[in-house]
Amino acid sequence: KQEVTQIPAALSVPEGENLVLNCSFTDSAIYNLQWFRQDPGKGLTSLLLIQSSQREQTSGRLNASLDKSSGRSTLYIAASQPGDSATYLCAVNLAGTYKYIFGTGTRLKVLA
Amino acid sequence: EAGVTQSPTHLIKTRGQQATLRCSPISGHTSVYWYQQALGLGLQFLLWYDEGEERNRGNFPPRFSGRQFPNYSSELNVNALELEDSALYLCASRLYGRVNTEAFFGQGTRLTVV
Numbered sequence: 001k002q003e004v005t006q007i008p009a010a011l012s013v014p015e016g017e018n019l020v021l022n023c024s025f026t027d028s029a030i031y032n033l034q035w036f037r038q039d040p041g042k043g044l045t046s047l048l049l050i051q052s053s054q055r056e057q058t059s060g061r062l063n064a065s066l067d068k069s070s071g072r073s074t075l076y077i078a079a080s081q082p083g084d085s086a087t088y089l090c091a092v093n094l095a096g097t098y099k100y101i102f103g104t105g106t107r108l109k110v111l112a
Numbered sequence: 113e114a115g116v117t118q119s120p121t122h123l124i125k126t127r128g129q130q131a132t133l134r135c136s137p138i139s140g141h142t143s144v145y146w147y148q149q150a151l152g153l154g155l156q157f158l159l160w161y162d163e164g165e166e167r168n169r170g171n172f173p174p175r176f177s178g179r180q181f182p183n184y185s186s187e188l189n190v191n192a193l194e195l196e197d198s199a200l201y202l203c204a205s206r207l208y209g210r211v212n213t214e215a216f217f218g219q220g221t222r223l224t225v226v
Contacts, residue, residue, distance in 0.1 A: 034214060043118075043202055044217035089155070091215075097168055100145065100204070100215060102155040 002027045002094055006103040013080060014111050021075040021106045023090035028068050031093040034100070035064055035075050037086040044089065048075070052095075080110045114138070116205050116218035124224045125193050133188040133221045137205030143167075144186040145206075145215065146178065150199040158201075161186055162208045193225045 003026045013019060023033070032051045036044040050057045050066040050073065057064050063076040073090055087107045091100040117136045125131050137144050146158040157170040161180035175191040184205075190197055200222050206215045 036217070041200070041222070043116075043219040044204075046214050046216055049214045091155075093215075098143070098160065098208075099157050099168055099170075100147075101157070102147075104154050 002092065002101045004090060004092055004101050004103040006088075006090060006106050008106060009104065010107040010109075012109045012111065015080060015082060017080050017110075019077040019080055019108070021077070021088050021108070023073040023075070023103050025071045025073075025092050025101075025103075027094070028071055029095040030068065031095055031098075033064075033066055033073050034091050034093070035062075035073075036089045036091065038089060038105075039086050047088075080108075082110045082112045085109050116203055116216050118201075118203050118218035118221050120221060121219070122222045122224070124226065127193055127195060127225055129193050131190045131193060131197075131223055133190075133201050133203075133223070135186045135188070135203035135205075135218060137184050137186070137203075138216055141205035141207055141216075142184050143206050143208040144180055144184065145204040146186070146188050147202045147204070148172075148199045149202060149220075150196070155202065159188070190223070195225050198223060198225045 007022045034049045035047040048057045048064040061078040066073045087105045089105045090103045119134045143162040147155045160168040164180050178188040180186045200220045202220045204215045204217045207213045
């Protein structure tokens with residue numbers, strides 16, 4: 001059974017810091033991994049999609065890496081801003097079933 | 113281009129009643145997923161529809177059901193509501209058959225059972 005874990009569960013940093021959020025999964029049979037952000041009580045906003053054959057994906061201040069063999073992905077946020085405050089979720093798309101299994105999330109607070 | 117839209121935004125029901133939640137996918141997307149996010153818990157997979165058929169279902173009782181219409185929009189029905197069904201219900205859409213496409217989520221329906 002695929003399990004997805006995110007560390008840390010919560011993070012509070014001053015504005016301007018560079019951050020690393022971690023995501024680990026137990027089964028490497030995935031099509032892709034996607035990172036999302038969720039604001040309180042809202043839906044999910046897609047940030048980055050990494051295909052299983054890719055190692056890295058970048059969008060603006062965000063960079064996500066994927067090491068499928070070790071079951072790990074990291075989301076790097078450069079020069080954090082208060083507007084980055086949200087919960088960040090990773091999700092793996094299971095091979096064969098197309099189900100998305102979500103991690104437990106990292107709640108990020110960036111202080112001005 | 114319109115994103116995934118869900119209605120209603122909020123829904124308040126009494127225990128034992130039925131709730132119907134609706135989802136319109138992004139134009140051209142044929143797959144619709146439903147997830148439940150109870151307070152303080154993670155996203156739990158409910159149902160996946162594609163081309164009008166239920167393709168997969170999560171570990172939820174049969175009173176959670178749904179359907180997908182010819183225009184690919186979808187309904188989630190929850191019968192015999194229980195207090196613990198109170199949650200944010202999220203719908204997502206993506207292109208089926210292309211494994212490396214993004215899933216896009218709607219803003220959710222907040223269901224409160226009293």
